[in-house]
Amino acid sequence: MEQNSPKVSIIVPCYNSEKYLDVFFQGILSDSHTNIELIMVNDGSTDHTEDKILSYKPKIDQRGGELIYIKQKNAGAAEAINSGLKVFTGDYLIWPDSDDELINNSIGDRVDYMERHPDIAILLTNFITVHEAQPDTVVEHSAEMFASWNEDTFFKDLLDGNAGVGPPYYIARSEIVLRQIPDRMIYNNRSGQNYQLVLPLAFGNKVAIWRDSKPYYKYYLRLNSHSHTNKKERGKVLTHMQRLGENVCTTVGTIPNMTSDERLFYKKKAIDLxxxxxxxxxxxYNARASFMHLFSQLRAQKGTVWKRNRIKWWIWHIPGGYRLVKWLKRL
Structure with missing residues (x-):
């Protein structure tokens, strides 16, 4: 184990992840930073996820790290994060997905950056997006997205839709995690975990974007992801987005150190989000009736409709406009 190096806690929710874990563990084992507390949370998997995780424990131990295995009934990724939050002890915290990959010495380089910048609470670094079938072909790089993001207004921008939580490409200082999430528990409704973690950490703390970093996270687009759900499944997707909004509204209501006026202000933004x-x-997903209903509701509540959604309203009122937009996106 590296002498006096910071310990990094890595909380990893796993659900039927057996076929992805070899790639995931390779990213961990190839990293120069060995002082890790790898908390693998098996969220009620029905495949051989458990066997695969435990097969890597000797390799993690041999490098001087620690693998903690937690098994729970299926309760969703946020509840798996909660199981890890209850036991983590590291100086830094990351929470990658089990079907993605840490690349380019992800842990070591990010820890080094945080050690050189002790005022940073949470750091965002570049990531790449690939298709599952072509993992060596980059279809998107985060640098273009980050170019328009403002570190100083990141919390507000998340609620205004001018920044996003994306895949979990963050590293956070644990003392900030424990101060902002003092009960070691985030809101769980089975639809995501990043808003519930990032919003409390970003409020009132220094957020940094390492804009010229290497990509340290490889995000895989998979056929069973929400972004690839077919039309028959669109009801589930719409429910998922509704629940993401619930995550934000509930989380804003529990962030410590907000004044009553701030909480009222940001809760309104959370509802708009x-x-x-x-x-x-x-x-x-071409749910026109639902779009018009929600649009009218938000306007009636004197909420803020984002510019891009106002444009979409007009597109649907132009004969053939929706089909034209979808056709252009396929080009």
């Missing part, structure tokens, strides 16, 4: 996320999903 909930509606706008759903509007975006309705457009993506």
């Amino acid at each position: 909930q509606y706008n996320l759903s509007l975006n999903a309705c457009f993506e």
Whole structure:
């Protein structure tokens, strides 16, 4: 084990992840940083996820790290994160997905950056997106997305839709995690975990974007992801987006050190976000009636409809507009 090196806790929710874990563990084992507390949470898997995880324990131990295995009934990724939050002891915290990959010395380089910048609470670094069938072909790089994001207004921008939580490409200082999430528990409704972690950490703390970093996270687009759900499954997607909004609304209501005026202000923005996320999903999956209903509701509440969703409203009122937009996106 590296002498006096910071310990990094890695909380990894796993559900039927057996076929992805060899790639995941390779990213861990190839990293220069060995002082890790790898908390693998088996969220009620029905495949051989448990066997695969435990087969790597000797290799983690041999490098001087620790693998903690937790098994629970299926309760969703957020509850798996909660199981890890209850036991983590590291100086830093990351929470990658089990079907993605840490690359380019992800842990070691990010820890080094945080050690050189002790004022940073949470750091965002570049990631790449690939298709499952072509993992060596980059289809998107985060640098272009990050170019328009503002570190100083990141918390507000998340609620305004001018920044996003994306895949879990973060590293956070544990003392900030424990201060902002003092009960070691985030809101769980089975639809995601990043808003519940990132919003409390970003509020009132220094957020940094390492814009010229290497990509340290490889995000895999998979056929069974929400972004690839077919039309028959669109109801589930719309429910998922509604629940993401619930995550935000509930989380904003529990962030410590907010004044009553701030909480009121940000709760309104959280409600607007909930509606706008759903509007975006309705457009993506051709749910015109639901879009119009939600749009009217938000306007009646004097909420803020994002500019891009106002544009989508007009597109649907132009004969053939929706089909034209979808055709252009396929080009």
